[in-house]
Amino acid sequence: MERITGHYLIETPYNLEDAAAVLAGEQSSGTFVSVPGETEELKERFAARIENIEELDEVKNPSIPGDINNSKYKRARVSISWSVENFQDNIPTLISTLQGNLYELRQFTGLKFDDFDLPHWYMGKFRGPAFGADGTKQLAGVKSDRPMIGTIIKPSVGMSPEDTAALVKELIEAGIDFIKDDELMSSTANSPFKKRVELVMKEINDFQQKTGKKVMYAFNISGDLDTLKNNYETIVKNDGTCAMISINSVGWAGVKAIADMGKLSIHAHRNGWGMINRHPMLGINFPAYSKLWRLAGVDQLHVNGIRNKFWESDESVIRSIKSCSDRFLDHKELLPVVSSGQWGGQAFDTWKFTNTTDLLYMAGGGIMAHPSGPAGGVRALTQAWEGAVSGKSLEETEKAHKEFAESVQKFGKK
């Protein structure tokens, strides 16, 4: 039978083969003693198998609490496989297998779920992103030679629908492709969801009437299932093209149910990501994480940005961006959402290290606090990306364009 393979980074005071066997046992037939009924035939069919162990370095101190009666902790890459028969098309149970109780095992002083592979059996079982990178850019009328340029409504919380709509008008007239609610903003006392959608979409639809360009707005529909569905329908009714969901807060089943509706590009916000990724030896890495959400059907997924304001390394951001276009079943590619402390200056390195324009490149303060106002901010970002893609340096682009030069002066650290 075809098998699913999970790839892990482990750290353990034990012999690597023994530690891997504990993981495989716990995630299939395990209990702390042998029990009747655990026959060889059952084991052969349903037990997890160790497929590979690649020894890495040794460290002197354990990364997380566990069995620490040792002075050496070995690290390794380990691959474990399970038969499709164990869960078939049940992804939450696959999640419980790939990233469930294994994190509880005291035999590990470090365990990070890095990536997984699905066999041919899953082809055609899940649609994946309904729009994906290309489809989402097309919805916003953005050609393939440049990233979508986006921004976030700031302040995050507190603006009225009228204020939001006025700002949206200013931004779309400045040539922006994409605008989003903050993840802290869904429906507040002074900005009910429906009213905000109506006023914002009126500006976007009016602009489309005049110019043919339809700006994408990601309304934060996050909530319980009824709220998600009602908010989604409100967007559809007002001719919107995108819904944003805080995926970790809503969860896989809720996100899947909404993505299955198939009419809007789903902007997946991964707030809470640091909780499960920040420790180098605990949690999950982006390739594994993003595949689970591709199965749910999200189209856009946050990846942080180069020289971001947060803690994440450039190396990790680059790996994340690249993995959005990794081949996964017959699914469309994910659109990576680049954000956090971005102002255009990072366009040059982002291009250099990823060589793709299939990006949603977002700047919050980088646009809204531009010396020439939001319109200047949008122009500066567009100039930066034109410069980067055409092989110009930051300095050459700075000399050629007023607005980008203003950005460098305000945000640059030369």
Place this chain on the structure above:
Amino acid sequence: MERITGHYLIETPYNLEDAAAVLAGEQSSGTFVSVPGETEELKERFAARIENIEELDEVKNPSIPGDINNSKYKRARVSISWSVENFQDNIPTLISTLQGNLYELRQFTGLKFDDFDLPHWYMGKFRGPAFGADGTKQLAGVKSDRPMIGTIIKPSVGMSPEDTAALVKELIEAGIDFIKDDELMSSTANSPFKKRVELVMKEINDFQQKTGKKVMYAFNISGDLDTLKNNYETIVKNDGTCAMISINSVGWAGVKAIADMGKLSIHAHRNGWGMINRHPMLGINFPAYSKLWRLAGVDQLHVNGIRNKFWESDESVIRSIKSCSDRFLDHKELLPVVSSGQWGGQAFDTWKFTNTTDLLYMAGGGIMAHPSGPAGGVRALTQAWEGAVSGKSLEETEKAHKEFAESVQKFGKK
């Protein structure tokens, strides 16, 4: 306006007040520069506030990557509050606020979400557990003077519905109160969900007809939303009383939608918990975690057990058990599910440190691998709890009861 207060354990190389201000800023109006529109009036109404800072110890090494240009890292308990107006009854957005992007802040080298308080505004807005601790015990016909005694079908994956039903028959005749699927087992190639429910419930219903006692079986309904709903209805149709959900894998919105159906006690399995809790300075602690799931309406929640086979400390387990009966709005109490390496010997300390019988006390191998078979295992656990509650020691109970004595011989470490 009434406010929600989140309590955090932090570690930072910065001045504590400055670090707390960054957290509050990021989780309300924050971007990396000031933006137009962030007026004093908006800030007053929607900004997060620092309510309290309690300095703890200093450490020399940072717990997680972040700004580490220092040789001292201060730890503190910090409380931050938000107005109800920011999210009202939208719990996923509350989650994104309480445990969202704050984990990304490089100003912290440690951040753990410990607990939160909801104001009176939330009274009556969420039902919470439909059955809770008392109601769940009543459904299984268990009186208040002892815990529910439960076990898990093992091997976890691979048994046929017929094998499972035969084992269930043996266990219910041995006097067990509760049986559950393993979290790795939902619907496998050789045990389709519907068939398993039908055969298992036939045994349980037959036994009820004969004796009046209805054993509770937690069928693992985890899956996408349609699967969850269909599986739930299958249980209801076969007169079952309980559904199990892998809550981290399904997510808050999906769990809430199912718990709202209100006909079954919801057994919440927290597999994946180690991912978000195992590091002492990253993630979430049980009081905060359990309240979020109480809002979704789960009735039973895993808490690990004293001297468990996993890494978690007894101190953390005891705190978790106690917090299940903490007053939370006008909600019913949660039933703590004690498990992992339990065999009855831990009943004495569990009783000593928590003084409650509102527990679902589970043993897998501790029952199934008992020298006198599963029936002996159930009797041994019952004897252990009778002994503990009546003030007897482990040794006294061992002398008084054959089956418990056999457990001590097989599992005990004297």
